[in-house]
């Protein structure tokens with residue numbers, strides 16, 4: 001019985017961080033942010049050499065067969081480095097949905113190349129976490145029609161798309177009738193966009209008849225986005241503590257002012273329990289525990305609240321320079337901002353947790 | 361992570377449930393009368409089944425189980441679900457027993473642990489003084505060794521349950537020439553010793569739950585010291601971590617949260633149940649998310665202690681976050697009840713004997729007691745995050 005990380009898991013985080021320090025320093029993230037055609041394939045290749053794209057894919061399909069907890073730990077590292085690469089959808093949510101609900105042929109077609117990092121997959125499911133505008137996808141006579149907003153890992157070669165009845169379909173980016181349109185968000189470290197379907201031929205994952213497949217896919221994504229926020233918020237707190245230890249005003253370092261210390265203590269006290277919460281949520285999904293869905297909803301909602309608080313407070317501790325582009329702290333602030341809205345806002349997720357417990 | 365909720369735990373959970381089904385009705389109501397026979401009988405039953413004193417060795421009257429965090433969690437969850445009183449948890453059981461196990465002599469362990477676990481000995485904690493609160497190490501109550509007796513003079517204040525207690529563990533200054541933190545010793549006094557006067561202080565809840573304790577030429581045997589002379593501060597700090605863990609215990613908060621859900625299901629406003637109102641439900645769920653995070657944090661801290669993988673920051677924040685959360689859980693019931701929420705003891709229409717108000721106030725006290733929230737933040741910043749210490753204004 002042990003509530004904590006294994007040596008292998010700690011090692012996974014250390015190796016990822018080591019690679020990210022070299023491959024994705026802030027200067028690299030800035031270049032990605034400023035150039036829409038940049039696919040950051042150098043960063044992707046560096047991480048693919050560690051096996052990141054195939055982390056959770058079955059060994060028989062060329063992956064490492066690890067669990068969601070391992071994936072969450074990886075996501076935490078990516079958030080900490082505001083890494084400009086796709087992950088949640090392409091490396092975890094889509095492959096696991098394929099393994100859960102795809103045919104052998106579908107798995108054989110996609111999993112090995114996803115595991116290798118030779119192609120990437122996006123996920124278009126946002127209509128199930130709050131449909132905006134007229135968005136929604138219908139499946140009629142073998143074809144998809146409609147619109148899917150806020151696609152995860154948007155710069156992908158293939159998309160997994162949910163229709164109105166929660167069934168999942170595979171659609172390749174160059175399919176006839178599919179239009180992919182970029183959206184510009186505050187977070188420039190990841191691509192965001194929408195898909196327009198004009199009678200696009202699509203194949204269903206047969207197992208997704210069971211609506212639990214989509215729910216489980218969403219829950220995995222929620223835990224991964226929460227992990228990304230944990231990493232990003234931890235970076236902001238570390239940056240605040242470190243800055244407060246060197247910046248001098250009134251003849252002393254600002255970190256010796258109690259007002260500044262207490263801001264940092266409040267951030268740490270709010271953030272540290274999220275780590276245990278996240279491990280528990282990821283592990284519960286791995287075990288398919290009965291409370292896994294409720295826990296995933298709560299974890300993302302709570303992490304979003306704490307992330308928002310840390311993002312604001314850590315910026316404040318930096319004073320004016322925290323507000324500048326020069327320092328670049330805003331990349332983390334914005335990453336946390338997008339994670340908060342994706343796959344369900346905190347209010348919506350709490351409502352879902354309430355429903356799952358019979359409170360609503 | 362290894363939380364394999366395997367069949368062993370399913371069986372264990374079943375055994376807790378059947379215990380509760382069989383015996384739960386004989387548990388005292390919360391808060392229990394500490395001296396009443398039903399309370400003591402219930403405590404005895406819990407000890408026999410390993411739901412109290414679970415990891416304390418049998419030779420000291422405990423159950424002698426190997427510590428297992430999942431079992432601990434299951435017990436807490438099931439008692440919370442059934443809303444059954446989970447046993448005595450005063451300062452004796454939560455603080456003194458672990459201290460004696462770590463620092464006491466064999467004779468002290470044999471004399472005190474078993475009766476404390478049974479609830480036969482009630483303890484109070486004599487640390488704070490009128491001029492030594494947050495700055496506890498400046499305390500001035502003095503003990504001088506005369507022959508084979510300590511002679512004690514001074515005053516303690518805010519001493520919870522001193523009016524009920526049989527014994528007090530306290531901090532006193534014994535080494536007058538040592539620096540302030542190194543001059544303090546940890547002594548055990550029997551409350552019936554001549555020279556001890558207890559004056560109750562009424563708190564905002566209306567109860568007299570803490571006291572002033574005056575000590576005038578109190579003589580106790582020289583052997584009633586725990587650890588060596590001048591080691592009191594070190595020992596007190598070791599056990600403060602137990603106190604701080606206890607004060608913010610999220611598993612106890614779970615009991616209250618479950619009661620809050622019941623309240624939300626029963627009470628109506630404009631004919632609509634509180635639970636059906638999205639605004640109140642959102643506030644409820646927000647607290648549930650925070651509680652879940654603290655309960656996971658608790659598992660991590662416990663597991664870290666058992667597996668030698670310490671998580672100092674995770675342990676340091678429990679008191680701060682846990683007491684604030686508990687205060688808010690109690691406060692949400694009051695808010696949601698509207699005018700009914702402000703009724704207090706003796707009133708018609710009173711809900712739950714006024715417990716929501718009482719606990720809401722009491723937990724404001726516990727935000728202050730055991731090291732205020734500001735002091736907790738100092739500790740987290742300085743020891744947890746390694747930030748610079750306060751510049752000292754006066755030499756001390």
Ligand SMILES: Cc1cc2nc3c(=O)[nH]c(=O)nc-3n(C[C@H](O)[C@H](O)[C@H](O)COP(=O)(O)OP(=O)(O)OC[C@H]3O[C@@H](n4cnc5c(N)ncnc54)[C@H](O)[C@@H]3O)c2cc1C
Pocket residue numbers: 484485486487488489490492493494495517518519520521570725726728729730731732733734735738
């Ligand atoms: C319900 C309750 C039960 C208690 N039970 C016991 C008991 O059983 N035994 C016992 O010995 N004591 C007990 N206490 C006492 C408790 O430990 C003290 O009240 C507490 O440590 C604060 O000390 P003080 O009351 O002297 O306040 P002070 O130390 O005077 O604090 C007043 C205010 O100043 C702030 N402050 C003080 N120093 C600093 C600093 N360095 N930085 C920032 N802010 C600061 C505090 O945070 C607080 O807001 C209890 C208290 C309460 C409320």
